[in-house]
Amino acid sequence: MEQTKQKTKMLNTKQAAIFLGVSTKTIYRMEKKGLLHPIRTPGGQRRFPKHSLETYLNKSREFAAPQNPSKFLVKEDENVYLFNSSELKQKSQTHQRINRLEQIISLGGYSNHNQHYNYNNNIKHWIEEWDFKKYQTKTYTHGFHNYPAMFIPQIARKLISVFSEEKDTVCDIFCGSGTTLVESSLLNRNSIGIELNPLAVLIARVKTTPINPKNLTDKLKFIIDEYESIKDVHPYFFTNIDFWFKKDVINDLTRLKQAISKIPEENIRNFFFVCFSNVVRIVSYTRHGEFKLFRSPNKMTDKFKPDVTSEFIKICENNIIGMKEYVNNIFPHTHSRIIMGDATKDNGIPNNSVDLIITSPPYGDSRTTVAYGQFSRLSSQWLDLLPPNIKDIDKELIGGKNNVNLSDPILDKSITLKFSINSIADKDEERAKEVLSFYIDLNKALIQAHNILKPNKYFCLIIGNRTVKELVLKTDTIICELAENIGFIQQGIFYRNIPNKRMPSRNSPTNEAGKTGSTMLKESIILLRKVY
Ligand SMILES: C[S@@+](CC[C@H](N)C(=O)[O-])C[C@H]1O[C@@H](n2cnc3c(N)ncnc32)[C@H](O)[C@@H]1O
Known part of the structure; x- marks a missing residue:
């Protein structure tokens, strides 16, 4: 009894600071770095379970030096690293760095997942709060790899919490890098993802496969030793490889890939291949932070001397x-x-078996919106991910082909779609076909989603409207109209600003070079329910 009482004792921030012998500012910093996980009172104040502070202290005392792990965590580009960029240049310290990483992962974890989104049963807040401007988005495995148009994890979390129960099955039919699936595991739900882009499939699998971090640090040492032992390499080759990478970089990446390939366990090997994929982009000539492939003039100089192993270790950390x-x-x-x-096809998921579908489909054909395949191309080539019969993955994604007829019967199922296609066709028939092809595919995906969902269960879609030929395409309305023909009813639409999600905020609505218009600054969260 006495023990239980002690376990639940809560300290406020000042008390926690005194208890740990640090300032309150340090407490906030430690929280930001994920070392402390206070619970919030309904008024938003922090409360620290005393037992978690005690465990933290005991663990940090186990180290000879340095004792406080927060001292060697640094924050750069939204991620937490053990070393800052200049430290990483000192190659000789590789093993020492991995030892420090081992110390960090041996610390206990007291994450309270609710801290990342908790609406405290305030329904007004629930309806209005969709922007999540102040929330961390790279927690857990969410920060493993960039991907275009990733979900803010809190959106998936909020929808899963409300529209499904523990142990339910949640499905994301365009799962991309797997945000919905990661959140499902954190909320005690099983999950299924469907995805056509092989790089996204790899990332999603790695993000949802738990691996003991100790095994990962052991294997990181193994990779570094192997890498250093490989002296002569036959440089990897694919068409135009030297257009994107320096010769030295090709050699170093080849050695690194060979070293990772020697890991026998598939899960662990894939974990490091995802780290490798991040490095491929950093050390290539591609422009930083863009989804389409362009070379950066800043990188195409003698000064650009990327260090493959240092970048790799940094990502691994x-x-x-x-x-x-x-x-x-x-x-x-x-x-x-x-x-x-x-x-858009049957993937063998049994009919009426899924409790909730949450998804964010592409906003349009990849030629004029986000090119997922192009973003993934260099990594996919390095990792041999593309099936031999597929040259351009973007052509396989929804809206990738435009061999459609402008009198397709789908136009009778949505008055908004019919009006939009006719208006675009008046200006440009080919463009109208591309747009129609996207909606025909999207409708097929809605039909498949309807098949696998249990009756009375929810289907949430996050989608943005965009502009083509100066006409705003109301994709949210079109989806609702198409869905009603399939057997869904619309339960509501919420709107959110796009503060964090990486999307182009301007595109070329007329498809003319240099002529842009704003698009996708807001998106809609559509709530459908299967009725029959
Ligand atoms: C908006 S992204 C999803 C991003 C995801 N929510 C995340 O957090 O990473 C849409 C995804 O749909 C995929 N996609 C497009 N057409 C597809 C199709 N026909 N079948 C399966 N996936 C497809 C794209 O490759 C892309 O990864």
């Missing part, structure tokens, strides 16, 4: 710490299955 957080917080018996498949 971030991802191993993320994996530790994930492993400590998921429910052990949940499982995620990612199907490499086409969401």
Whole structure:
């Protein structure tokens, strides 16, 4: 009894600072770095369970030096690393760095997942809060790899919490890098993802596969030793490789890939291939932070001398710490299955078997919106991910082909679509076909979603309207009209600004070079329910 009482004792921020012998500012910093996980009172104040502070102290005392792990965590570009960029240049310290990483992961984890989104049963707040401007988005495995138009995890979290129960099955039919699936595991739901882009499938699988972080640090040492032992390499080759990479970089990436390939366990190998994929982009000539492939003039100089191993270790540190957080917080018996498949077709998921679908489809054809395949191309080539019969993955995605007829019967199922296609066709028939092709595919995906969803269950779509030929395409309205023909009813639409999500805020609505218009600054969260 006495013990229970002591366990639940809560300290406020000042008391926690005195208890740990640090300033209140340090407490805030430690919280930001994920080392402390206070609970919030309804008024938003922090409360620290005393037992978690005690455990933290005991653990940090186990180290000879340095004792306080927060001292060697640094924050750069939204991620937490053990070393700042200049430290990483000192190659000789590689093993020492990995030892420090081992110390970090041996610390206990007390993440309270609710801290990342908790609406405290305030329904007004629930309806209005969709922007999530102040929330961390790279927690757990979410920060493993960039991907275009990633979900803000809190959106998936909020929808899963409200529209499904623990142990339910949640599906994302365009799962991309797997945000919905990661959140499902953290909320004790099983999940299924469907995705056609092989790089996204790899990332989603790695993000949802728990691995003991100690095994990862051991294997990181193994990779570095192997890498250093490989002296002569036959440089990797694909068409135009030297257009995108320096000769030295090609050699170093080849050695690194060979070293990772020697890991026998598939899950661990894939974990490091995802780290490798991040490095590919950093050390290539591609422009930083863009989804389409362009060379950066800043990188095409003698001054650009990327250090492949240092970049790799830096990414591994971030991802191993993320994996530790994930492993400590998921429910052990949940499982995620990612199907490499086409969401417009039957993927073998039994009819009426899914409790909730949450998805964010592409906003339009990849030629004029986000080119997922182009973003993934260099990594996919390095990792041999593309099936031999597929040259351009973007052509396989929805709206990738335009062999459609402008009198397709789908136009009778949505008055808004019919009006939009006719208006575009008056200006440009080919463009109208491309746009129509996207909606025909999207409708097929809605039909498949309807098949797998249980009756009376919810289907949430996050989608933005865009402009083509100076006409705003109301995709949210079109989806609702098409869905009603399939057997869904619309339960509501919420709107959100796009503060964090990486999307082009301007595109070329007329498709003319240099002529842009604003688009996708807001998106809609559509709530459908299957009625028959
Ligand atoms: C908006 S992104 C999803 C991003 C995801 N919510 C995340 O957090 O990473 C849409 C995804 O749909 C995929 N996609 C497009 N057409 C597809 C199809 N026919 N079948 C399966 N996936 C498809 C794209 O490759 C892309 O990854």
